[in-house]
Amino acid sequence: MSDYWPTILLIVVAFVAFTIAWRKGAFLRLSAYWNETMEELKKCTWPTWDELQGSTLVVVVSVGLLGGFTVVVDAVVTAIVKVIVH
Numbered sequence: 001m002s003d004y005w006p007t008i009l010l011i012v013v014a015f016v017a018f019t020i021a022w023r024k025g026a027f028l029r030l031s032a033y034w035n036e037t038m039e040e041l042k043k044c045t046w047p048t049w050d051e052l053q054g055s056t057l058v059v060v061v062s063v064g065l066l067g068g069f070t071v072v073v074d075a076v077v078t079a080i081v082k083v084i085v086h
Helices: 002-023 025-044 049-085
Strands: none
Touching: 002 049
């Protein structure tokens, strides 16, 4: 019987927490939040497939350019530091 006490205690604590949340209206607020979110998402205009592809291309090119710039600057600074240190 003593092996079941942690499980029973956990069930009692969960039940008490659920009851407190229910009485304070937490589930009603969560439901209202969900419904409001769904209403706002219905108002959104989603991009077309062509717009999405164009935006993705812009992001990929921008990340590539920024990455290349970072590599070049890192190589130059590394070379300068090596010259100064040695």
